[in-house]
Amino acid sequence: MIRAIKGTRDLLPPDTELWNRVEAVARAVFRTYNYGEIRTPVFEETQLFARGVGEETDIVSKEMYTFEDRDGGSLTLRPEATASVVRAYIQHRLWERPGLTRLYYMGPMFRRERPQKGRYRQFYQIGAEAIGSESPLVDAEMLQMLADILEGAGLKQYELRLNSIGDPACRPAYLERLRAELGKVGEQLCGDCRRRAATNPLRVLDCKIPADQPIIERLPRVTDCLCAACREHFETLQAVLRQRGMAYTVVPRMVRGLDYYTRTTFEFVHHGLGAQNAVLGGGRYDGLSEALGGPKAPGIGFSIGADRFVLSLEESGVTPPAVRPDVYMVWLPAGEAPAADPAFRQADEMARLLRAAGLVVELPPEARKIGRALEQAGKLNARYALIIGENELREGRYQLKDLEQREARQLSRQELLEFFENHKDTKAQRHEEGIP
């Protein structure tokens, strides 16, 4: 049997209902903040990610799906979307359009990691980028937008973690200091940390080994080593959040894995996700455009791990309403071939009219005895059954059976359409439940 390859999966109904809801909520919120959708290719020149994400990151050095094209070029399935969005920003000279560039995207990303809870090789991200301003007010607005999305989808109990990791003016000095301090305590740390101290000292801060914690606590904090400009930027952001009454925790030890981040970084975590507890992550990338050969274009963005978001919602008990047919068509054949059978022809015609009126109609492709047919209708949780058989054809009125009230009425075609016009409860219900 051919199976979906490792780390990929099929999303099936009814689960996809929740996915659709999440995406619908996100789109609706993006619209209110005046973000427009961008769709970029799922594969790009390998160089884009090498230069954008960073040659030394784990993503680029060991997790990309890279392959040679027939003409010899090196292509890569996108491991994230920010590099592509900034590439498009440069390619199409989007800075020449009026106002701040605000773009959102959603779609699959690819990283070859060992799968685990909330982590897949093909996973989905819903993200946005605001490019063209370094104002902390943009950062603050983006965090507000995120809260709107999480809450709009029904997520409770999340936590916003915030940090500032400085810029090219102050981070090198901080790293220097950190290295020096790590040199002094080197022998007391775990093996992983000693390795990190040399390769990527920031990662030491992220260590989870209990024995290392007291040592790490005494290391210098990024937030204490920011230059004046970065410090002011971070303080302004926090002032707006406080003014707004938005809860957050400054976590100076929070480190992000992409090289392009500067200043503000953040993540929203949800407990119940296991080890991968970040539902989303993001931050500022003031130097990315220039690193990709574009103009100076400070920006900030985030990415929601849709798979994890859906998981968190499930953990929070959020379940979308089950999709159910409004009308199940029961047709009782007179024994002729379906195309010629008058019952089928009437059922087919009625189904068309009811669908045109916006109803969900199930027309079974095989005729069954009435008992079986109603049993099916019941199992599918249909609201009504419309019965068309010999008697109905003779009298020109169909039997509409309310499967919840267990009552039936005989209605002509016209009366049926009027009935559903006046009883929009099933349709109305769907609209209230937030599916646009």
Place this chain on the structure above:
RNA sequence: GUGAGAGUAGCUCAAUCGGUAGAGCGCCGGACUGUGGCUCCGGAUGUUGCGGGUUCGAUCCCCGUCUCUCACCCCA
């Protein structure tokens, strides 16, 4: 890439101290010649993940491999 646990019907699981598998749900049909989620009866579906070894004989023991799950690493 490393470690641990698990793979038996579409789903959830049982079983054999080694003697080639069952239940519930679901699916299909009948009882029921036009009135439902019930009941009863019947039916289909498994090379017991795959490959090898031990054995008269392996779903069970051993080795390998694949996949899944969780964790490390890393990240969304």
